[in-house]
Amino acid sequence: MKNLTPEDKNRIDELKNHLQERKNHLLGYPVTLNFDYSLLYxxxxxxxxxxxxxxxxxxxxxxxxxxxxxxxxxxxxxxxxxxxxxxxxxxxxxxxxxxxxxxxxxxxxxxxxxxxxxxxxxxxxxxxxxxxxxxxxxxxxxxxxxxxxxxxxxxxxxxxxxxxxxxxxxxxxxxxxxxxxxxxxxxxxxxxxxxxxxxxxxxxxxxxxxxxxxxxxxxxxxxxxxxxxxxxxxxxxxxxxxxxxxxxxxxxxxxxxxxxxxxxxxxxxxxxxxxxxxxxxxxxxxVGTEGIHHQLNECLNLAAYTRIKINHLGIKAWRNPNALTIIFPRVSKALQYKWQLAAHGAFSHLIIRPGITKDMIDSFITDLKNDVNYRK
Ligand SMILES: Cc1ncc(COP(=O)(O)O)c(C=O)c1O
Missing domain, CATH: 3.40.640.10 (Type I PLP-dependent aspartate aminotransferase-like (Major domain))
Known part of the structure; x- marks a missing residue:
């Protein structure tokens, strides 16, 4: 078996860096971000x-x-x-x-x-x-x-x-x-x-x-x-x-x-x-049952915080009772791509899961405030 060429190595390094950056902007899809399974490699x-x-x-x-x-x-x-x-x-x-x-x-x-x-x-x-x-x-x-x-x-x-x-x-x-x-x-x-x-x-x-x-x-x-x-x-x-x-x-x-x-x-x-x-x-x-329960409570708190923050911008955001999904009027394509939001008809949504931090939400809220679709 031959070794990877320097170009091939660069290619996978670039892909990894791309995924790392995109992971920090993954708000719209329901996957957890913070796991470490390196013991299983x-x-x-x-x-x-x-x-x-x-x-x-x-x-x-x-x-x-x-x-x-x-x-x-x-x-x-x-x-x-x-x-x-x-x-x-x-x-x-x-x-x-x-x-x-x-x-x-x-x-x-x-x-x-x-x-x-x-x-x-x-x-x-x-x-x-x-x-x-x-x-x-x-x-x-x-x-x-x-x-x-x-x-x-x-x-x-x-x-x-x-x-x-x-x-x-x-x-x-x-x-x-x-x-x-x-x-x-x-x-x-x-x-x-x-x-x-x-x-x-x-x-x-x-x-x-x-x-x-x-x-x-x-x-x-x-x-x-x-x-x-x-x-x-x-x-x-x-x-x-x-x-x-x-x-x-x-x-x-x-x-x-x-x-x-x-x-x-x-x-x-x-x-x-x-x-x-x-x-x-x-x-x-x-993590186990206790850990899942704990993560759920943290996510519910962050979901409540996120909805209130969006509402404070004068944007009508809502969530079902006990849901981790927050729904709001559809954002621009640029914002949708930057934060990898899912959209359906007139609405966009984001989903709080383990690994989503308050800092990420605050940074998103700043972008949302400036989003062209919401400018008066
Ligand atoms: C309610 C529901 N069912 C099924 C699926 C499909 O799941 P998977 O992507 O694991 O095939 C999804 C994915 O988002 C879902 O939201």
């Missing part, structure tokens, strides 16, 4: 692969981190109140894959089912529905982003005799609004829908929503059949990943033994990342 020397079922204990391929992956699943199953001895899951490459897995499982359990999701759902839902060829009803959202329960009921009544597959958002992508699975189940009961499946897309909020007051209704004890949480969002990971938890008795109905793998094929992809389970495990061991 040593694993980059092995061709590891988590193909197969992490809970299948035999198998002839041993270059995996399944034992660590199982601990990650146990942690999240416990956090999300999955029934003891009746949960299963794996580390996905993100919440889009987790949504696909849940819809795939629901399709196999309830062929002919209709998927209900709100117009504020993440774009992966509609794409995954298309991939799986499912029937669906898109439900209206309320202005603050939560599903419109009245419209949900009307849509359910159109297909009362078919199984219902419901996607609840525990933090919509743009407004961080949370759907409530209690009224959703009340409506299903009232409409006499016997067969249904509830998947909670908790990509951003799933890791901390249990610590909010009031606690959103979305966990297994409250009626969820599956939940996805992103690993690279609030928890923090340099490699995108997610944790999907489902009910074991459901998943067992779709597992297949594959000879060449000498394991069960019950994940979406064959080869799977073996480093991301280690990263999430490391976060659990070093």
């Amino acid at each position: 040593k694993f980059l020397q092995y061709p590891v692969n988590n193909a197969g079922d992490p809970f299948y204990m035999d198998g002839s391929h041993h270059m995996n981190t399944h034992s660590i992956e199982r601990e990650v699943i146990h942690f999240f199953a416990n956090l999300l109140k999955a029934p003891e001895n009746n949960y299963w899951g794996y580390v996905t490459n993100g919440s889009s894959e987790g949504n696909l897995y849940a819809l795939y499982l629901a399709k196999r359990l309830y062929p002919g089912g209709v998927v209900y999701f709100s117009e504020e759902s993440h774009y992966s839902i509609e794409k995954n529905i298309d991939i799986l060829g499912l029937n669906y009803q898109k439900v209206k959202s309320q202005p603050h982003g939560e599903i419109d329960y009245k419209d949900f009921e009307e849509k359910i009544l159109l297909h009362q005799d078919q199984p219902a597959i419901i996607i609840a958002n525990i933090g919509t992508t743009f407004k961080e609004a949370k759907d409530d699975i209690k009224p959703i189940q009340d409506i299903l009961g009232k409409c006499k829908v016997k067969k249904y499946y509830i998947h909670c897309d908790a990509a951003f909020c799933g890791s901390y929503a249990q610590f909010l007051t009031p606690k959103p209704h979305f966990d297994f004890s409250e009626g969820a059949d599956s939940i996805i949480v992103s690993g690279h969002k609030f928890l923090g990971s340099p490699i995108p990943c997610g944790i999907i938890i489902v009910l074991k008795h459901n998943k067992e109905r779709i597992s297949n033994y594959v000879d060449v793998l000498d394991s069960l094929d019950d994940t979406i992809t064959g080869s799977r990342n073996a480093i991301t389970p280690l990263i999430i495990w490391y976060m659990i061991r070093t």
Whole structure:
């Protein structure tokens, strides 16, 4: 193997410097900034692969981190109140894959089912529905982003005799609004829908929503059949990943033994990342529930501060109750690019996560004050 040329070395140095600078201006996307997984660098020397079922204990391929992956699943199953001895899951490459897995499982359990999701759902839902060829009803959202329960009921009544597959958002992508699975189940009961499946897309909020007051209704004890949480969002990971938890008795109905793998094929992809389970495990061991709770409180305080500061500029900014996302009228392209803000229609948003500092917010507020879109 030859060494990198000086030009190649320069190229990667420049890229690293660019990322370092951009990291200090990353306000619009929901990823945590302050993590250090350098103790895990040593694993980059092995061709590891988590193909197969992490809970299948035999198998002839041993270059995996399944034992660590199982601990990650146990942690999240416990956090999300999955029934003891009746949960299963794996580390996905993100919440889009987790949504696909849940819809795939629901399709196999309830062929002919209709998927209900709100117009504020993440774009992966509609794409995954298309991939799986499912029937669906898109439900209206309320202005603050939560599903419109009245419209949900009307849509359910159109297909009362078919199984219902419901996607609840525990933090919509743009407004961080949370759907409530209690009224959703009340409506299903009232409409006499016997067969249904509830998947909670908790990509951003799933890791901390249990610590909010009031606690959103979305966990297994409250009626969820599956939940996805992103690993690279609030928890923090340099490699995108997610944790999907489902009910074991459901998943067992779709597992297949594959000879060449000498394991069960019950994940979406064959080869799977073996480093991301280690990263999430490391976060659990070093930050843990207490740390997540603490980080949440700090973020909530900074979110309240940010909203007030923007309001003081005479700009109408708002956030949903207990949300870390602040929404305000759309800023100029220059400001959007400088601070990597996300925009949707007439609005921009920024999201407070671990690693966002008061200094960053103050610096952004100064820029916002001078932003051409807001000049009188
Ligand atoms: C609500 C929601 N679901 C799913 C996703 C997709 O997650 P990922 O990027 O991990 O695939 C996102 C991403 O922002 C999201 O906000």
